[in-house]
Amino acid sequence: MAADRKPLRIAIAGLGTVGAGVIDVLQQNAEILAKHCPRPIVVTAVSARDKSKDRGLNLSGVDWVDDAAKLAEHPNVDVVVEVIGGSEGKAKELVEKAIANKKHVVTANKALLAHHGTALALAAERAGVGLAYEAAVAGGIPVIKAMREGLAANRITQVYGILNGTCNYILTQMRETGREFADVLAEAQKLGYAEADPSFDVDGVDAAHKLSILTSVAFGVAVNFAGVRISGIRNVSAMDIAYADELGYRIKLLGIGRQTPHGIEQRVHACMVPAASTIAKVDGVYNAVVTSGNFVGENIAIGRGAGRGPTASAIVADLMDIARGFILPAFSAPAESLEPAAQAPVGLHAGSYYLRLMVVDKPGVVADIAGVMRDENVSLESMIQRGRSPNDPVPLVFTTHETTEAAVGRVVKRLSDIKSVLEPAHVLPIEPLS
Amino acid sequence: MAADRKPLRIAIAGLGTVGAGVIDVLQQNAEILAKHCPRPIVVTAVSARDKSKDRGLNLSGVDWVDDAAKLAEHPNVDVVVEVIGGSEGKAKELVEKAIANKKHVVTANKALLAHHGTALALAAERAGVGLAYEAAVAGGIPVIKAMREGLAANRITQVYGILNGTCNYILTQMRETGREFADVLAEAQKLGYAEADPSFDVDGVDAAHKLSILTSVAFGVAVNFAGVRISGIRNVSAMDIAYADELGYRIKLLGIGRQTPHGIEQRVHACMVPAASTIAKVDGVYNAVVTSGNFVGENIAIGRGAGRGPTASAIVADLMDIARGFILPAFSAPAESLEPAAQAPVGLHAGSYYLRLMVVDKPGVVADIAGVMRDENVSLESMIQRGRSPNDPVPLVFTTHETTEAAVGRVVKRLSDIKSVLEPAHVLPIEPLS
Known part of the structure; x- marks a missing residue:
């Protein structure tokens, strides 16, 4: 031999x-x-x-x-x-x-x-x-190979995706059945789609692990898990999912890594994506990764993100590469050259936002809230106030034009001082993906 | 150095x-x-x-x-x-x-x-x-790498995709505007999305070239372009696109390579795909390739299938592989072992079909047609006859349950003998993709 x-x-x-x-x-x-x-x-x-x-x-x-x-x-x-x-x-x-x-x-x-x-x-x-x-990362989908080899001729500007099948399954079920998070989680646990201790999944930690790896491969920088701004899906309510539908969005837990003028931004959070976007239609236990390169444009890969078969498929593919002598620097660029990248300050994140408030239904509330937004230079794009129930708590929904996370943070803080506003605002970023 | x-x-x-x-x-x-x-x-x-x-x-x-x-x-x-x-x-x-x-x-x-x-x-x-x-194949999408390396641990059972951006653009435009093929083609030519001589694209030849390559890589067999059963999109009419919508489908030009009990099947044709399927939503100049492996399940890759940037991106990635010494047998298995595979006879293709007939609107026509189907053992799934216009030509649409291409061929031939059937039947396969 x-x-x-x-x-x-x-x-x-x-x-x-x-x-x-x-x-x-x-x-x-x-x-x-x-x-x-x-x-x-x-x-x-x-x-x-x-x-x-x-x-x-x-x-x-x-x-x-x-x-x-x-x-x-x-x-x-x-x-x-x-x-x-x-x-x-x-x-x-x-x-x-x-x-x-x-x-x-x-x-x-x-x-x-x-x-x-x-x-x-x-x-x-x-x-x-x-x-x-x-x-x-993303189980059976060969995304690391795609970024490190197939798209290696490109300057990658952004990578994002649905990186946790448990969260995607729960959000899909919530939308399809109108049920609340806790209910659907309990069922997912029974079916084996969620762990007994679901925290790593539903709090976004698992997706953040994966995102930090993707970011490193995409941008040729040191892995920086601590630099990921993480939130999960526990606070997504059936009401928000219904409003998303009404506004032409879906709610997805995304991991997003992006080059910005302020440094690299790494975020894992539930957010609204246009209902017509490809990522919006990736449902259930599927994962998806979208990579943008300066010559190739957008590449989307969809497949099963976990499970015995897909995971084993990826491991054996790695073994075959080693058998062929195909060995590459783990994170695309040689490890010696992987520098810690400047992380974009969270507050500078620019984007649109969805805010849902629970308010007492009485005259003047909208004016008070709109006044706060005006003071913080946050421009309103739409408002929904359905039904009337004088002097009872009712939901009031706003979407903003592009603003910064810092400005929205100030708005949320000031709104909590308004007496007719009954709970902290429910805030979700809106991602204008295609 | x-x-x-x-x-x-x-x-x-x-x-x-x-x-x-x-x-x-x-x-x-x-x-x-x-x-x-x-x-x-x-x-x-x-x-x-x-x-x-x-x-x-x-x-x-x-x-x-x-x-x-x-x-x-x-x-x-x-x-x-x-x-x-x-x-x-x-x-x-x-x-x-x-x-x-x-x-x-x-x-x-x-x-x-x-x-x-x-x-x-x-x-x-x-x-x-x-x-x-x-x-x-599929321009900027690294599908060859994915199949030959990323999914290489799998037995591939099927590969299919939208492999020609020109056809996909024309079909998307036809659907969005309700216009006929010739109209939309002429506009696409003006915009540079279609060649002056569009035959290679719209008659399915370009997609068939690509499919024959994908089939070889997927199944480890000799490239067999002559074995691809090819038809294009010239015969797709605005009426068929409207009926597809009504029936819950979209019309796409797909290249499909499949292992069947009768051998390998390679087909390029316009067909109906469920409107909710991922491939149905790949519009415009985008390409998509879906690969099914016995461990990984379904993998979908979407991206730009042509153009300067995406094509150059793929070429330079190949050059980088060569620079790294990553050289593989072109079609996955060593060329010595690439045997000509048995091709499944066209007539044995099993599937459902859409048939649109133009008939004279008079009593008894449906009974005559249904009789032919019964005689050929083709089971009807649905029928649509919209509007009434006694003694004028009207469309009559049928969808069948699973049958064979041979049986549908016999039905079409016998229908042409019925006096009230005014044109050869417009036939499109229905692909039950997910």
Whole structure:
């Protein structure tokens, strides 16, 4: 057997859904892989918490290692596949040690990369090994490859997307059924679409992990998770979703990375997008990533963002690249050159906004509110006040022309001083996407 | 300078929109390329028809060669970029000679690949050079890379898409304005969205070129352009577009490659797709490619399918891959293994159909037609007969349940024998896409 047909020997750390999925792909698609990959990919070692558990996997001939970190020094391993998860602890220890031992790493761990991506990329480059993570962002959609290779001739100006399938599923269900967040979340948990502790998903943290990685690849800067301005979907109400429809929008949790005159802006939040935009129609558990390049224009990629099959598909594609010797700097530019980028101050974000207030229905309220907006130089685009219910709480909805986040913040603060305004304003940015 | 930092020297054959666009990208994005590409990409030679023409390009230091084929033997050229076009003649001569002289080839020429792809891939592999053509299919969308690398772990079961921006623009305009094909085509020609001789586009040939390439990459078989069943959009009428809307569909020109129990099916034709499907909403000059893999599920990529910027973006990405040493078999599997695949007989295509008849409005017509369908075992799903105009020609629309193309063909033939049926039936397949 010629040297370059030598099997690529892999270790899998973690045999949950994804780790088992990788073994599935390697076994079920063996014929396809043999045709498309110059080297056989062979699992030589695995590690998982419970050896006795029946996973329905054929692991004969595979070395079982109790301590995952030991895979990093296993003599018969060329690549460590890390699907343990978590930004610290065993996953971090394993990946660092594997790189130190000159083993390639393939991981689906967005938290790890969001927190330690730049340092790991630097270590991998110095060790001359690959650090591949297609599965970490948008699951089965090959977005990292698209940005790092397919669109690599472009200056990327913006990348945004639906990066969390759980949130997208919940928002889609809320819209389709008119139910409130808590209700739909409980159901999603029952169906297995949301975790028992849903915080990472519904509070936007998972999407922010992914966004920080995308931003780094897109703009060739250090990964800066701390620079992401994060909010989730807990505060989106059925009422806001209904008003969005009325105004010609949909509400989506987006991660947005953008070059602005003030620096790089990274935001994860629920926002209104035009109902006619492509992203508005990406529903349920699907993810979508939209990349704008100075020559290619807008590219949109849509697919399943999570799950056993899509995630395993991405991991095995990374393994095939390593088998081919296709190893690139993890974040597009060489890690040495990844500088921390200036982050645009949050308050300078320019855009339109949706504000929903709960007010006492009595004469003069609108005038008071409009006066505050005028004082803060926030220009109104539309107002909706449906129904009448004198002296009862009623919703009052405004959309603004382009203004700044700081100005809207001042408006919201001053509105809370008006006696007829009963709750803090519900605010959602409006994103004029195509 | 280390050996692997040596400039990659390229020759561009053809300085039309695309060739000039490549020079634009290399110059305007020089800083980006320097960051992302291990070797500088340098234009050392060019060839075009008219040397005296002012193209607004800085070609100082670049060798001008009158006969493009001579670029194949140029001593200072590592890669030939072929953007002359056409399946025969100079483009073919140049590409063959370049490969014979062990120069890599990057081309945007779908006609050349559709007709000679397998032979060229074989020659390139034997010569140990790359044959890259991302720009040939769906312009700026990196679909070849996605299929050949990003989704490579999957058994691909189906690939389809909107592969011709001119047709998509015309169909979009027809729907939005209610105008007829000839009208909209004439306007598109004025606006530069359609060629003076529009046949390659509107008769489906260009889309078929692209589909035959996609099919080969997707299924690892020899390129088989002759196996594509082709029809275009000339026969789509404003009336059909209106009925499509009424029935909950849109009319799109799709290229569809599919594994079926009878072999590989390759079809390019106008068809009805559900109005709620993602592909239905891809309008204007945009292209879209949908790939289904056995682990990843459905992946959708949308972007500009033609034009200077997107095409040049794809060509330069191919050049960057070559500079990195990332060279793959052109059609995914090694060319030696690309066998001609069994093509599914056209008549066996299974699906639903839309039939529009022009009939004389008199009692008994529907019964006669329904009788023919019954005799041929074609089951009706719906019927629309709007308005009454006794003894005048009126449209009569049927949709069928799943049947075969052969059965529909027999129905159409027998309907033409009914005296009250005034024209050959207008038939469109219905594609139940998601």
